[in-house]
Amino acid sequence: MIRYLVLFALGGCVAKSIDELGIACTADADCPREAWCDMRYRDNMVCHSFEQSSPPHIVFDGFAFGQQVVPTISVPTKTVSIHTLRLRNDGGSEADVTVDVAGPPCLDAASLTRSDGETVDAGDELDADFDVYPAVGCPSPATLAITATANKRVFTFSAMISIAP
Amino acid sequence: MRLSIILLLCAAPVLAAPPTKTVDVVAAPPIATAPDAGLDPDVAARLDAAERAVAAATRAELDALIDRVLIVYESDDPFSQAQRDAARPRSLALLKAIGERARAMGELTIAARAFDARWTLAGGQRDHELAQVLTTWAERDAQAAPARALYLARRARSADPSASRAAELDDDLSRNHRVWPGRLAIIAGIVALVAGVYARNQVGAIESDLAAQARPGADVERMLGERDRYDALGTGLLVAAPVLSIGGMLFIWSGKPSYAPTSPAELPAMGTP
Numbered sequence: 001m002i003r004y005l006v007l008f009a010l011g012g013c014v015a016k017s018i019d020e021l022g023i024a025c026t027a028d029a030d031c032p033r034e035a036w037c038d039m040r041y042r043d044n045m046v047c048h049s050f051e052q053s054s055p056p057h058i059v060f061d062g063f064a065f066g067q068q069v070v071p072t073i074s075v076p077t078k079t080v081s082i083h084t085l086r087l088r089n090d091g092g093s094e095a096d097v098t099v100d101v102a103g104p105p106c107l108d109a110a111s112l113t114r115s116d117g118e119t120v121d122a123g124d125e126l127d128a129d130f131d132v133y134p135a136v137g138c139p140s141p142a143t144l145a146i147t148a149t150a151n152k153r154v155f156t157f158s159a160m161i162s163i164a165p
Numbered sequence: 166m167r168l169s170i171i172l173l174l175c176a177a178p179v180l181a182a183p184p185t186k187t188v189d190v191v192a193a194p195p196i197a198t199a200p201d202a203g204l205d206p207d208v209a210a211r212l213d214a215a216e217r218a219v220a221a222a223t224r225a226e227l228d229a230l231i232d233r234v235l236i237v238y239e240s241d242d243p244f245s246q247a248q249r250d251a252a253r254p255r256s257l258a259l260l261k262a263i264g265e266r267a268r269a270m271g272e273l274t275i276a277a278r279a280f281d282a283r284w285t286l287a288g289g290q291r292d293h294e295l296a297q298v299l300t301t302w303a304e305r306d307a308q309a310a311p312a313r314a315l316y317l318a319r320r321a322r323s324a325d326p327s328a329s330r331a332a333e334l335d336d337d338l339s340r341n342h343r344v345w346p347g348r349l350a351i352i353a354g355i356v357a358l359v360a361g362v363y364a365r366n367q368v369g370a371i372e373s374d375l376a377a378q379a380r381p382g383a384d385v386e387r388m389l390g391e392r393d394r395y396d397a398l399g400t401g402l403l404v405a406a407p408v409l410s411i412g413g414m415l416f417i418w419s420g421k422p423s424y425a426p427t428s429p430a431e432l433p434a435m436g437t438p
Contacts, residue, residue, distance in 0.1 A: 032385055
């Protein structure tokens with residue numbers, strides 16, 4: 001009896017961490033200062049402490065071109081061509097990433113990544129393919145608007161492409 | 166019938182035989198153990214001398230005077246036994262005088278011995294003076310020698326059953342004084358256990374609430390603070406609960422009187438005459 005009481009009491013001395021508590025949240029603002037909201041699973045959005053992990057963070061490195069990553073590419077006019085965006089998750093947790101690519105009206109661009117997202121581990125890279133079809137007379141260079149959504153966190157980038165006649 | 170005879174034969178030596186009138190001597194006439202009337206001159210002379218000595222006796226002399234008075238009652242020879250009844254009134258008066266003189270001198274032990282002997286010789290009749298002296302002695306020794314003090318208090322109650330101070334002392338020395346503080350500690354331990362369990366339940370309730378429903382970060386911070394307070398309180402109480410309860414039990418156990426009434430060397434002043 002006494003032994004269990006002592007164990008129970010000692011158990012109480014070690015307070016549960018934020019990760020163990022499973023505090024429900026819908027956004028980072030719903031979590032304590034030292035925590036962030038993990039929104040990966042809709043039915044289990046809970047706060048995690050920054051001591052244990054950090055939210056996903058997507059950065060755009062450029063266009064993958066052969067073995068290189070270049071800041072811009074040239075695409076042929078009136079032709080569908082497929083290219084690759086190099087994205088990277090430099091956050092501290094795995095993420096399901098969806099990519100959306102949009103251009104001016106004369107430039108038909110679309111992402112070829114899975115609509116339910118590509119799983120990217122913390123620190124890993126994602127090569128996201130997209131196709132592009134510039135209409136005749138489309139001004140060059142054109143700006144692509146890139147939107148990456150990682151576990152409901154939205155990251156936006158822009159990139160210039162030149163259109164070859 | 167045979168059994169009755171055997172029982173009578175066995176009991177015969179035990180029964181107190183009255184003092185014999187004469188002592189038989191071989192080839193001589195019997196010797197009378199006491200004069201026909203009054204005290205034997207030797208005994209009377211001893212009592213006279215003691216009476217004269219009381220007023221100016223020192224401590225050691227008072228002690229010796231008691232021995233001189235009691236010698237008739239402590240000797241088993243037929244001559245002493247034959248003098249006991251005749252000497253009793255003067256012996257009682259002399260013991261009273263010795264006791265009062267010793268008490269006036271502050272000699273509690275000697276006064277107690279004298280009064281105790283008088284009480285025994287008088288057949289155990291109520292003796293207020295003896296009770297007072299024994300109570301004073303018990304009060305004096307209560308701290309240093311509780312076993313002796315307990316004996317003195319109980320003997321004082323025997324000498325005078327109405328002696329309230331002796332009864333108080335007896336009760337005080339016989340009782341475990343740590344019972345109530347110990348019980349309070351045990352009760353406090355139980356209360357701490359209940360309160361601790363309640364606090365821990367509150368912690369669980371807050372944690373469940375936090376997990377069940379999303380709310381603004383400020384509210385979450387406030388609830389976490391409340392949870393931490395309940396957690397610290399509950400943990401402290403659950404640690405304190407067994408400490409208090411077990412401590413209370415040990416406190417009660419340690420307060421049990423570990424002594425039995427023990428008579429001082431001076432008492433009882435004499436055996437039953």
